[in-house]
Amino acid sequence: xxxxxxxxxxxxxxxxxxxxxxxxxxxxxxxxxxxxxxxxxxxxxxxxxxxxxxxxxxxxxxxxxxxxxxxxxxxxxxxxxxxxxxxxxxxxxxxxxxxxxxxxxxxxxxxxxxxxxxxxxxxxxxxxxxxxxxxxxxxxxxxxxxxxxxxxxxxxxxxxxxxxxxxxxxxxxxxxxxxxxxxxxxxxxxxxxxxxxxxxxxxxxxxxxxxxxxxxxxxxxxxxxxxxxxxxxxxxxxxxxxxxxxxxxxxxxxxxxxxxxxxx
Amino acid sequence: xxxxxxxxxxxxxxxxxxxxxxxxxxxxxxxxxxxxxxxxxxxxxxxxxxxxxxxxxxxxxxxxxxxxxxxxxxxxxxxxxxxxxxxxxxxxxxxxxxxxxxxxxxxxxxxxxxxxxxxxxxxxxxxxxxxxxxxxxxxxxxxxxxxxxxxxxxxxxxxxxxxxxxxxxxxxxxxxxxxxxxxxxxxxxxxxxxxxxxxxxxxxxxxxxxxxxxxxxxxxxxxxxxxxxxxxxxxxxxxxxxxxxxxxxxxxxxxxxxxxxxxx
Numbered sequence: 001x002x003x004x005x006x007x008x009x010x011x012x013x014x015x016x017x018x019x020x021x022x023x024x025x026x027x028x029x030x031x032x033x034x035x036x037x038x039x040x041x042x043x044x045x046x047x048x049x050x051x052x053x054x055x056x057x058x059x060x061x062x063x064x065x066x067x068x069x070x071x072x073x074x075x076x077x078x079x080x081x082x083x084x085x086x087x088x089x090x091x092x093x094x095x096x097x098x099x100x101x102x103x104x105x106x107x108x109x110x111x112x113x114x115x116x117x118x119x120x121x122x123x124x125x126x127x128x129x130x131x132x133x134x135x136x137x138x139x140x141x142x143x144x145x146x147x148x149x150x151x152x153x154x155x156x157x158x159x160x161x162x163x164x165x166x167x168x169x170x171x172x173x174x175x176x177x178x179x180x181x182x183x184x185x186x187x188x189x190x191x192x193x194x195x196x197x198x199x200x201x202x203x204x205x206x207x208x209x210x211x212x213x214x215x216x217x218x219x220x221x222x223x224x225x226x227x228x229x230x231x232x233x234x235x236x237x238x239x240x241x242x243x244x245x246x247x248x249x250x251x252x253x254x255x256x257x258x259x260x261x262x263x264x
Numbered sequence: 265x266x267x268x269x270x271x272x273x274x275x276x277x278x279x280x281x282x283x284x285x286x287x288x289x290x291x292x293x294x295x296x297x298x299x300x301x302x303x304x305x306x307x308x309x310x311x312x313x314x315x316x317x318x319x320x321x322x323x324x325x326x327x328x329x330x331x332x333x334x335x336x337x338x339x340x341x342x343x344x345x346x347x348x349x350x351x352x353x354x355x356x357x358x359x360x361x362x363x364x365x366x367x368x369x370x371x372x373x374x375x376x377x378x379x380x381x382x383x384x385x386x387x388x389x390x391x392x393x394x395x396x397x398x399x400x401x402x403x404x405x406x407x408x409x410x411x412x413x414x415x416x417x418x419x420x421x422x423x424x425x426x427x428x429x430x431x432x433x434x435x436x437x438x439x440x441x442x443x444x445x446x447x448x449x450x451x452x453x454x455x456x457x458x459x460x461x462x463x464x465x466x467x468x469x470x471x472x473x474x475x476x477x478x479x480x481x482x483x484x485x486x487x488x489x490x491x492x493x494x495x496x497x498x499x500x501x502x503x504x505x506x507x508x509x510x511x512x513x514x515x516x517x518x519x520x521x522x523x524x525x526x527x528x
Protein backbone atom coordinates (compact mmCIF):
# COMPACT_ATOMS: atom_id res chain seq x y z
CA UNK A 1 0.00 0.00 0.00
CA UNK A 2 1.59 3.20 -1.20
CA UNK A 3 1.45 6.55 0.51
CA UNK A 4 -1.49 8.38 -1.10
CA UNK A 5 -1.08 11.97 -2.15
CA UNK A 6 -3.81 13.01 0.24
CA UNK A 7 -2.07 11.44 3.24
CA UNK A 8 1.31 12.84 2.28
CA UNK A 9 -0.28 16.27 2.06
CA UNK A 10 -2.01 15.86 5.42
CA UNK A 11 1.27 14.90 7.13
CA UNK A 12 3.18 17.74 5.51
CA UNK A 13 0.48 20.17 6.63
CA UNK A 14 1.34 19.34 10.27
CA UNK A 15 4.39 21.55 9.82
CA UNK A 16 1.89 24.40 10.30
CA UNK A 17 0.39 25.26 13.68
CA UNK A 18 -3.08 25.73 12.17
CA UNK A 19 -3.26 22.10 11.04
CA UNK A 20 -1.68 20.79 14.23
CA UNK A 21 -4.31 22.64 16.25
CA UNK A 22 -7.16 21.42 14.02
CA UNK A 23 -6.16 17.79 14.24
CA UNK A 24 -4.62 17.75 17.73
CA UNK A 25 -1.65 15.85 16.33
CA UNK A 26 2.05 16.41 15.64
CA UNK A 27 4.94 14.76 13.83
CA UNK A 28 8.02 13.02 15.19
CA UNK A 29 10.93 12.23 12.86
CA UNK A 30 13.99 10.02 13.18
CA UNK A 31 14.97 6.87 15.05
CA UNK A 32 16.42 8.75 18.00
CA UNK A 33 13.19 10.57 18.88
CA UNK A 34 10.99 7.60 17.93
CA UNK A 35 12.77 5.47 20.53
CA UNK A 36 11.62 7.88 23.24
CA UNK A 37 8.19 8.32 21.67
CA UNK A 38 7.33 4.61 21.67
CA UNK A 39 8.56 4.29 25.27
CA UNK A 40 6.24 7.13 26.37
CA UNK A 41 2.49 7.18 26.90
CA UNK A 42 1.95 9.36 23.85
CA UNK A 43 -0.47 7.76 21.38
CA UNK A 44 1.00 6.97 17.95
CA UNK A 45 -1.65 7.33 15.25
CA UNK A 46 0.30 6.36 12.17
CA UNK A 47 3.91 5.76 11.21
CA UNK A 48 6.04 5.48 8.10
CA UNK A 49 9.38 3.78 7.71
CA UNK A 50 11.75 3.05 4.84
CA UNK A 51 12.88 -0.47 3.84
CA UNK A 52 16.42 0.48 4.80
CA UNK A 53 15.55 1.32 8.41
CA UNK A 54 13.31 -1.75 8.68
CA UNK A 55 16.46 -3.84 8.11
CA UNK A 56 18.65 -1.84 10.53
CA UNK A 57 19.29 -3.91 13.69
CA UNK A 58 19.41 -0.72 15.80
CA UNK A 59 15.89 0.12 14.65
CA UNK A 60 14.42 -3.32 15.30
CA UNK A 61 13.37 -2.90 18.96
CA UNK A 62 11.90 0.52 18.16
CA UNK A 63 9.93 -0.86 15.23
CA UNK A 64 8.63 -3.72 17.38
CA UNK A 65 7.36 -1.36 20.07
CA UNK A 66 5.97 0.90 17.37
CA UNK A 67 4.00 -1.97 15.79
CA UNK A 68 2.67 -2.92 19.22
CA UNK A 69 1.43 0.65 19.76
CA UNK A 70 0.15 1.46 16.31
CA UNK A 71 -1.54 -0.69 13.69
CA UNK A 72 -0.76 1.64 10.86
CA UNK A 73 2.99 1.31 10.22
CA UNK A 74 3.69 1.57 6.54
CA UNK A 75 6.79 1.04 4.49
CA UNK A 76 7.51 3.89 2.09
CA UNK A 77 10.26 4.69 -0.39
CA UNK A 78 12.99 7.20 0.53
CA UNK A 79 11.45 9.49 -2.09
CA UNK A 80 8.06 9.33 -0.40
CA UNK A 81 9.70 9.96 2.98
CA UNK A 82 11.44 12.98 1.56
CA UNK A 83 8.11 14.39 0.46
CA UNK A 84 6.59 14.33 3.92
CA UNK A 85 9.62 14.92 6.18
CA UNK A 86 10.52 18.29 7.64
CA UNK A 87 14.25 17.61 8.09
CA UNK A 88 16.59 18.14 5.17
CA UNK A 89 18.12 14.67 5.21
CA UNK A 90 14.93 12.61 5.36
CA UNK A 91 14.72 10.23 8.33
CA UNK A 92 14.09 6.48 8.13
CA UNK A 93 11.07 6.79 10.40
CA UNK A 94 8.31 9.29 10.93
CA UNK A 95 5.14 9.15 12.99
CA UNK A 96 2.03 11.19 13.66
CA UNK A 97 1.25 11.37 17.40
CA UNK A 98 -1.69 12.69 19.33
CA UNK A 99 -0.88 15.85 21.30
CA UNK A 100 -1.15 15.62 25.08
CA UNK A 101 -2.39 18.57 27.08
CA UNK A 102 -1.40 18.26 30.71
CA UNK A 103 -3.04 20.71 33.08
CA UNK A 104 -1.02 23.16 35.14
CA UNK A 105 -3.10 22.26 38.20
CA UNK A 106 -2.18 18.59 37.79
CA UNK A 107 1.52 19.38 37.76
CA UNK A 108 1.35 21.97 40.58
CA UNK A 109 -0.63 19.69 42.87
CA UNK A 110 1.75 16.77 42.98
CA UNK A 111 2.81 16.08 46.53
CA UNK A 112 6.56 16.28 46.10
CA UNK A 113 7.69 18.82 48.74
CA UNK A 114 10.84 19.70 46.78
CA UNK A 115 9.30 19.85 43.33
CA UNK A 116 11.08 22.15 40.89
CA UNK A 117 9.27 23.46 37.82
CA UNK A 118 10.47 25.69 35.01
CA UNK A 119 8.10 28.23 33.45
CA UNK A 120 8.66 29.99 30.13
CA UNK A 121 7.35 33.53 29.77
CA UNK A 122 7.45 34.46 26.10
CA UNK A 123 10.36 32.34 24.86
CA UNK A 124 9.90 32.74 21.13
CA UNK A 125 12.61 30.69 19.43
CA UNK A 126 11.72 27.02 18.89
CA UNK A 127 15.35 25.93 19.31
CA UNK A 128 15.50 27.70 22.68
CA UNK A 129 12.27 26.16 23.98
CA UNK A 130 13.39 22.70 22.85
CA UNK A 131 16.83 23.15 24.30
CA UNK A 132 15.35 24.30 27.63
CA UNK A 133 13.12 21.21 27.83
CA UNK A 134 16.21 19.08 27.06
CA UNK A 135 18.16 20.83 29.82
CA UNK A 136 15.28 20.38 32.30
CA UNK A 137 15.27 16.69 31.38
CA UNK A 138 19.00 16.46 32.16
CA UNK A 139 18.78 18.15 35.54
CA UNK A 140 15.67 16.29 36.66
CA UNK A 141 13.23 19.21 36.65
CA UNK A 142 9.74 17.91 37.47
CA UNK A 143 7.81 19.74 34.79
CA UNK A 144 7.71 22.70 32.43
CA UNK A 145 4.96 25.33 32.20
CA UNK A 146 5.01 26.76 28.68
CA UNK A 147 3.32 30.17 28.69
CA UNK A 148 0.78 31.06 26.00
CA UNK A 149 3.09 33.78 24.76
CA UNK A 150 5.87 31.27 24.00
CA UNK A 151 6.29 29.25 20.82
CA UNK A 152 3.96 26.27 20.38
CA UNK A 153 5.26 23.04 21.98
CA UNK A 154 4.42 20.84 19.01
CA UNK A 155 6.35 22.96 16.50
CA UNK A 156 8.61 20.39 14.76
CA UNK A 157 11.74 22.39 15.66
CA UNK A 158 10.77 22.42 19.33
CA UNK A 159 10.05 18.69 19.34
CA UNK A 160 13.40 17.96 17.65
CA UNK A 161 15.43 20.24 19.93
CA UNK A 162 14.02 18.61 23.09
CA UNK A 163 16.00 15.50 22.04
CA UNK A 164 13.35 13.32 23.64
CA UNK A 165 12.72 15.51 26.67
CA UNK A 166 9.14 16.07 25.50
CA UNK A 167 8.59 12.35 26.12
CA UNK A 168 10.30 12.26 29.52
CA UNK A 169 8.83 15.05 31.60
CA UNK A 170 5.43 16.76 31.66
CA UNK A 171 5.37 19.93 29.58
CA UNK A 172 2.14 21.85 30.06
CA UNK A 173 1.47 23.88 26.95
CA UNK A 174 -0.64 26.98 26.39
CA UNK A 175 -0.40 28.07 30.05
CA UNK A 176 -2.05 31.33 31.11
CA UNK A 177 1.00 32.19 33.20
CA UNK A 178 -0.12 34.98 35.55
CA UNK A 179 -3.08 33.18 37.20
CA UNK A 180 -1.14 29.90 37.31
CA UNK A 181 1.87 31.51 39.00
CA UNK A 182 -0.44 33.31 41.44
CA UNK A 183 -2.07 29.99 42.26
CA UNK A 184 1.34 28.36 42.64
CA UNK A 185 2.48 31.00 45.10
CA UNK A 186 -0.66 30.53 47.19
CA UNK A 187 0.20 26.82 47.30
CA UNK A 188 3.63 27.44 48.71
CA UNK A 189 5.78 27.62 45.61
CA UNK A 190 8.66 30.05 45.69
CA UNK A 191 9.16 32.01 42.45
CA UNK A 192 12.63 32.57 41.03
CA UNK A 193 13.53 34.61 37.95
CA UNK A 194 16.81 35.44 36.26
CA UNK A 195 17.49 39.15 36.16
CA UNK A 196 20.73 41.00 35.37
CA UNK A 197 19.86 43.31 38.27
CA UNK A 198 19.07 40.42 40.62
CA UNK A 199 20.44 40.46 44.16
CA UNK A 200 21.40 36.77 44.28
CA UNK A 201 24.35 35.61 42.21
CA UNK A 202 23.95 32.36 40.33
CA UNK A 203 26.71 30.65 42.28
CA UNK A 204 25.14 31.61 45.60
CA UNK A 205 21.53 30.62 44.96
CA UNK A 206 20.04 27.73 46.90
CA UNK A 207 16.73 26.09 46.17
CA UNK A 208 14.64 24.67 48.99
CA UNK A 209 11.04 23.55 48.95
CA UNK A 210 8.74 23.86 45.96
CA UNK A 211 10.15 26.21 43.38
CA UNK A 212 9.24 27.59 39.97
CA UNK A 213 12.10 29.11 37.97
CA UNK A 214 10.89 31.44 35.21
CA UNK A 215 12.83 32.26 32.05
CA UNK A 216 11.70 35.10 29.82
CA UNK A 217 11.67 36.38 26.28
CA UNK A 218 14.93 36.46 24.30
CA UNK A 219 14.90 40.25 23.98
CA UNK A 220 12.79 41.51 26.88
CA UNK A 221 13.33 38.91 29.63
CA UNK A 222 10.42 38.06 31.93
CA UNK A 223 7.39 40.34 31.89
CA UNK A 224 6.99 43.08 34.49
CA UNK A 225 4.04 41.30 36.10
CA UNK A 226 6.05 38.12 36.65
CA UNK A 227 9.06 40.12 37.85
CA UNK A 228 6.86 41.77 40.46
CA UNK A 229 5.83 38.35 41.80
CA UNK A 230 9.36 36.95 42.11
CA UNK A 231 10.72 35.87 45.50
CA UNK A 232 14.29 35.46 44.24
CA UNK A 233 16.00 37.29 41.42
CA UNK A 234 19.12 35.50 40.25
CA UNK A 235 21.85 37.36 38.37
CA UNK A 236 24.34 35.37 36.35
CA UNK A 237 27.62 37.14 37.06
CA UNK A 238 29.25 38.75 34.09
CA UNK A 239 33.03 38.89 33.68
CA UNK A 240 33.34 40.02 30.06
CA UNK A 241 31.91 42.48 27.57
CA UNK A 242 28.86 40.47 26.48
CA UNK A 243 25.51 42.17 26.87
CA UNK A 244 23.43 39.07 27.46
CA UNK A 245 23.29 35.30 27.41
CA UNK A 246 21.15 33.02 25.29
CA UNK A 247 18.09 32.03 27.36
CA UNK A 248 18.74 28.27 27.06
CA UNK A 249 22.33 28.82 28.18
CA UNK A 250 21.10 30.91 31.14
CA UNK A 251 18.66 28.12 31.99
CA UNK A 252 21.49 25.57 31.99
CA UNK A 253 23.61 27.72 34.28
CA UNK A 254 20.82 28.23 36.81
CA UNK A 255 19.70 24.58 36.73
CA UNK A 256 23.30 23.41 37.19
CA UNK A 257 23.03 25.03 40.64
CA UNK A 258 19.85 23.14 41.54
CA UNK A 259 21.52 20.31 43.38
CA UNK A 260 24.35 22.33 44.87
CA UNK A 261 22.99 22.40 48.41
CA UNK A 262 22.13 18.72 48.27
CA UNK A 263 25.69 17.73 47.44
CA UNK A 264 27.60 20.25 49.50
CA UNK B 265 22.66 56.76 -6.25
CA UNK B 266 20.56 53.62 -6.25
CA UNK B 267 21.72 50.14 -5.36
CA UNK B 268 22.73 48.53 -8.64
CA UNK B 269 21.60 45.02 -9.44
CA UNK B 270 25.20 43.87 -9.62
CA UNK B 271 26.03 45.14 -6.12
CA UNK B 272 22.81 43.74 -4.66
CA UNK B 273 23.71 40.39 -6.17
CA UNK B 274 27.27 40.55 -4.83
CA UNK B 275 26.05 41.27 -1.29
CA UNK B 276 23.44 38.53 -1.43
CA UNK B 277 26.11 36.09 -2.61
CA UNK B 278 27.96 36.58 0.70
CA UNK B 279 25.33 34.32 2.24
CA UNK B 280 27.41 31.52 0.67
CA UNK B 281 30.77 30.44 2.07
CA UNK B 282 32.29 30.20 -1.43
CA UNK B 283 31.79 33.91 -2.09
CA UNK B 284 32.82 34.91 1.44
CA UNK B 285 36.06 32.97 0.97
CA UNK B 286 36.68 34.45 -2.48
CA UNK B 287 36.20 38.02 -1.33
CA UNK B 288 37.44 37.71 2.25
CA UNK B 289 34.38 39.64 3.39
CA UNK B 290 31.18 39.02 5.35
CA UNK B 291 27.89 40.73 6.10
CA UNK B 292 26.59 42.26 9.33
CA UNK B 293 22.91 43.14 9.66
CA UNK B 294 20.96 45.23 12.13
CA UNK B 295 21.58 48.18 14.42
CA UNK B 296 22.45 46.00 17.42
CA UNK B 297 25.37 44.24 15.72
CA UNK B 298 26.43 47.34 13.78
CA UNK B 299 26.94 49.18 17.06
CA UNK B 300 29.56 46.60 18.07
CA UNK B 301 31.00 46.39 14.56
CA UNK B 302 31.76 50.12 14.29
CA UNK B 303 33.31 50.12 17.77
CA UNK B 304 35.67 47.27 16.79
CA UNK B 305 38.77 47.28 14.63
CA UNK B 306 37.04 45.40 11.84
CA UNK B 307 37.21 47.26 8.55
CA UNK B 308 33.84 48.29 7.08
CA UNK B 309 33.95 48.23 3.27
CA UNK B 310 30.46 49.39 2.42
CA UNK B 311 27.17 49.96 4.21
CA UNK B 312 23.51 50.41 3.42
CA UNK B 313 20.84 52.04 5.52
CA UNK B 314 17.19 52.92 5.08
CA UNK B 315 15.80 56.45 5.42
CA UNK B 316 13.80 55.33 8.41
CA UNK B 317 16.85 54.22 10.42
CA UNK B 318 18.77 57.34 9.33
CA UNK B 319 16.15 59.34 11.24
CA UNK B 320 16.09 57.08 14.30
CA UNK B 321 17.83 58.88 17.22
CA UNK B 322 19.06 55.53 18.58
CA UNK B 323 20.85 54.88 15.31
CA UNK B 324 22.48 58.30 15.08
CA UNK B 325 25.71 57.62 17.00
CA UNK B 326 26.14 54.33 15.14
CA UNK B 327 25.66 56.03 11.78
CA UNK B 328 28.15 58.72 12.72
CA UNK B 329 30.84 56.20 13.62
CA UNK B 330 29.97 54.21 10.53
CA UNK B 331 30.44 57.26 8.28
CA UNK B 332 33.76 57.97 9.97
CA UNK B 333 34.93 54.42 9.22
CA UNK B 334 33.53 53.94 5.76
CA UNK B 335 33.07 56.35 2.87
CA UNK B 336 30.51 54.21 1.14
CA UNK B 337 27.34 54.49 3.22
CA UNK B 338 24.32 54.48 0.98
CA UNK B 339 20.69 55.10 1.65
CA UNK B 340 18.42 52.45 0.14
CA UNK B 341 14.69 51.77 0.12
CA UNK B 342 13.22 49.13 2.42
CA UNK B 343 12.51 47.11 -0.71
CA UNK B 344 16.16 47.23 -1.75
CA UNK B 345 17.22 46.27 1.77
CA UNK B 346 14.85 43.32 1.67
CA UNK B 347 16.52 42.11 -1.51
CA UNK B 348 19.99 41.92 0.01
CA UNK B 349 19.26 41.06 3.65
CA UNK B 350 19.49 37.55 5.05
CA UNK B 351 17.08 38.07 7.95
CA UNK B 352 13.35 37.69 7.36
CA UNK B 353 12.38 41.10 8.69
CA UNK B 354 14.89 43.27 6.83
CA UNK B 355 17.13 45.40 9.05
CA UNK B 356 17.55 49.13 8.78
CA UNK B 357 21.32 48.75 8.40
CA UNK B 358 23.63 46.32 6.70
CA UNK B 359 27.37 46.39 6.08
CA UNK B 360 30.03 44.40 4.29
CA UNK B 361 33.12 43.94 6.49
CA UNK B 362 36.56 42.55 5.81
CA UNK B 363 37.20 39.23 7.54
CA UNK B 364 39.95 39.13 10.15
CA UNK B 365 42.10 36.07 10.54
CA UNK B 366 43.85 36.06 13.87
CA UNK B 367 46.57 33.46 14.32
CA UNK B 368 46.40 30.80 16.99
CA UNK B 369 50.03 31.52 17.90
CA UNK B 370 49.20 35.17 18.52
CA UNK B 371 46.42 34.26 20.93
CA UNK B 372 48.38 31.47 22.67
CA UNK B 373 51.44 33.62 23.20
CA UNK B 374 49.87 36.44 25.12
CA UNK B 375 51.49 36.81 28.48
CA UNK B 376 48.44 36.51 30.70
CA UNK B 377 49.31 33.74 33.17
CA UNK B 378 45.66 32.91 33.80
CA UNK B 379 44.47 33.10 30.22
CA UNK B 380 41.43 30.94 29.45
CA UNK B 381 40.64 29.95 25.87
CA UNK B 382 37.78 27.92 24.44
CA UNK B 383 38.39 25.60 21.48
CA UNK B 384 35.68 24.10 19.29
CA UNK B 385 36.28 20.66 17.84
CA UNK B 386 33.69 20.02 15.15
CA UNK B 387 30.79 22.14 16.40
CA UNK B 388 28.58 22.06 13.32
CA UNK B 389 25.52 24.16 14.08
CA UNK B 390 25.90 27.91 13.40
CA UNK B 391 23.56 28.81 16.24
CA UNK B 392 25.68 26.77 18.65
CA UNK B 393 28.98 28.32 17.55
CA UNK B 394 27.51 31.81 17.76
CA UNK B 395 25.93 31.13 21.13
CA UNK B 396 29.25 29.76 22.46
CA UNK B 397 31.13 32.91 21.36
CA UNK B 398 28.40 34.97 23.05
CA UNK B 399 28.77 32.95 26.26
CA UNK B 400 32.58 33.29 26.15
CA UNK B 401 32.09 37.02 25.78
CA UNK B 402 29.88 37.07 28.89
CA UNK B 403 32.28 35.10 31.08
CA UNK B 404 35.38 36.98 29.95
CA UNK B 405 37.07 34.16 28.04
CA UNK B 406 40.25 35.52 26.38
CA UNK B 407 39.79 33.96 22.96
CA UNK B 408 38.16 31.21 20.93
CA UNK B 409 39.94 28.70 18.68
CA UNK B 410 37.48 27.55 16.04
CA UNK B 411 38.61 24.20 14.61
CA UNK B 412 38.65 23.62 10.85
CA UNK B 413 36.01 20.94 11.28
CA UNK B 414 33.55 23.43 12.80
CA UNK B 415 31.15 25.68 10.94
CA UNK B 416 32.66 28.78 9.29
CA UNK B 417 32.90 31.82 11.61
CA UNK B 418 31.58 34.27 9.04
CA UNK B 419 28.39 32.30 8.32
CA UNK B 420 25.63 34.93 8.82
CA UNK B 421 23.87 32.76 11.42
CA UNK B 422 27.08 32.48 13.45
CA UNK B 423 27.72 36.22 13.28
CA UNK B 424 24.14 36.96 14.36
CA UNK B 425 24.12 34.43 17.21
CA UNK B 426 27.34 35.85 18.71
CA UNK B 427 25.28 38.97 19.54
CA UNK B 428 28.37 41.09 19.09
CA UNK B 429 30.82 38.68 20.70
CA UNK B 430 32.64 38.33 17.38
CA UNK B 431 33.59 42.02 17.76
CA UNK B 432 34.63 41.77 21.41
CA UNK B 433 37.05 38.87 21.71
CA UNK B 434 39.52 37.26 19.31
CA UNK B 435 38.05 34.28 17.49
CA UNK B 436 40.70 32.44 15.50
CA UNK B 437 39.00 30.68 12.61
CA UNK B 438 40.08 27.70 10.52
CA UNK B 439 42.35 26.31 13.27
CA UNK B 440 44.16 23.01 12.66
CA UNK B 441 43.31 21.89 16.17
CA UNK B 442 45.64 18.97 16.92
CA UNK B 443 48.97 20.71 16.26
CA UNK B 444 47.74 23.90 17.93
CA UNK B 445 46.60 22.08 21.06
CA UNK B 446 49.89 20.15 21.14
CA UNK B 447 51.77 23.43 20.90
CA UNK B 448 49.58 24.92 23.62
CA UNK B 449 50.30 22.06 25.99
CA UNK B 450 54.01 22.45 25.43
CA UNK B 451 53.60 26.10 26.39
CA UNK B 452 52.01 25.26 29.71
CA UNK B 453 48.33 25.28 28.87
CA UNK B 454 46.19 22.76 30.67
CA UNK B 455 43.57 21.06 28.48
CA UNK B 456 40.04 20.50 29.74
CA UNK B 457 37.22 18.70 27.92
CA UNK B 458 33.63 17.91 28.84
CA UNK B 459 32.95 14.20 28.90
CA UNK B 460 29.98 12.33 30.39
CA UNK B 461 32.50 9.80 31.72
CA UNK B 462 34.77 12.51 33.15
CA UNK B 463 36.17 12.12 36.65
CA UNK B 464 35.67 15.76 37.71
CA UNK B 465 32.13 16.98 38.28
CA UNK B 466 31.25 20.40 36.91
CA UNK B 467 30.60 21.82 40.35
CA UNK B 468 33.98 20.67 41.65
CA UNK B 469 36.22 21.82 38.80
CA UNK B 470 38.72 24.59 39.44
CA UNK B 471 40.72 26.40 36.82
CA UNK B 472 44.19 27.64 37.55
CA UNK B 473 46.87 28.88 35.20
CA UNK B 474 46.52 28.91 31.44
CA UNK B 475 43.65 26.72 30.31
CA UNK B 476 41.98 25.67 27.09
CA UNK B 477 38.48 24.22 27.43
CA UNK B 478 37.42 22.16 24.41
CA UNK B 479 33.83 21.55 23.34
CA UNK B 480 33.06 18.94 20.70
CA UNK B 481 30.65 17.96 17.98
CA UNK B 482 26.91 17.94 18.74
CA UNK B 483 26.59 14.19 18.18
CA UNK B 484 30.06 12.76 18.77
CA UNK B 485 31.60 15.09 21.37
CA UNK B 486 35.31 15.86 21.15
CA UNK B 487 37.43 13.69 18.86
CA UNK B 488 39.40 10.76 20.28
CA UNK B 489 42.71 12.49 19.61
CA UNK B 490 41.72 15.55 21.63
CA UNK B 491 40.24 13.38 24.36
CA UNK B 492 43.58 11.57 24.65
CA UNK B 493 45.36 14.90 25.22
CA UNK B 494 43.02 16.16 27.94
CA UNK B 495 44.35 16.91 31.43
CA UNK B 496 40.90 17.31 32.97
CA UNK B 497 37.67 15.67 31.90
CA UNK B 498 34.65 17.44 33.31
CA UNK B 499 31.31 15.66 33.64
CA UNK B 500 28.17 17.71 34.02
CA UNK B 501 26.19 15.79 36.59
CA UNK B 502 22.94 14.37 35.39
CA UNK B 503 19.88 14.14 37.62
CA UNK B 504 17.15 13.32 35.11
CA UNK B 505 16.43 11.12 32.11
CA UNK B 506 18.01 13.29 29.42
CA UNK B 507 20.69 11.68 27.29
CA UNK B 508 22.71 14.79 26.58
CA UNK B 509 22.90 18.56 26.76
CA UNK B 510 23.12 21.08 23.95
CA UNK B 511 26.79 21.99 23.48
CA UNK B 512 26.24 25.74 24.01
CA UNK B 513 24.34 24.99 27.22
CA UNK B 514 27.17 22.70 28.37
CA UNK B 515 29.64 25.48 27.57
CA UNK B 516 27.63 27.93 29.70
CA UNK B 517 27.56 25.53 32.63
CA UNK B 518 31.31 24.91 32.55
CA UNK B 519 32.19 28.59 32.03
CA UNK B 520 29.89 29.60 34.90
CA UNK B 521 32.37 27.70 37.11
CA UNK B 522 35.39 29.60 35.77
CA UNK B 523 35.52 32.22 38.48
CA UNK B 524 34.36 29.99 41.32
CA UNK B 525 37.76 29.68 42.94
CA UNK B 526 38.40 33.39 42.57
CA UNK B 527 35.26 34.30 44.47
CA UNK B 528 35.13 31.53 47.04
